[in-house]
Amino acid sequence: xxxxxxxxxxxxxxxxVEIPVSKSITNRALLVAALAPGDSILxxxxxxxxxxxxxxx
Numbered sequence: 001x002x003x004x005x006x007x008x009x010x011x012x013x014x015x016x017v018e019i020p021v022s023k024s025i026t027n028r029a030l031l032v033a034a035l036a037p038g039d040s041i042l043x044x045x046x047x048x049x050x051x052x053x054x055x056x057x
């Protein structure tokens with residue numbers, strides 16, 4: 001898997017995030033965890049193909 005370096009910003013982010021429509025609670029939780037500051041732990045996540053593909057994005 002390739003690694004992508006993401007620089008740390010020294011200012012607040014001014015952005016609008018549109019979360020795609022999804023019936024999967026796991027997909028929504030994954031997106032919210034990605035946006036949250038610090039580390040996140042998802043427990044009891046439903047493993048499915050769409051969740052796996054989203055986590056690779």
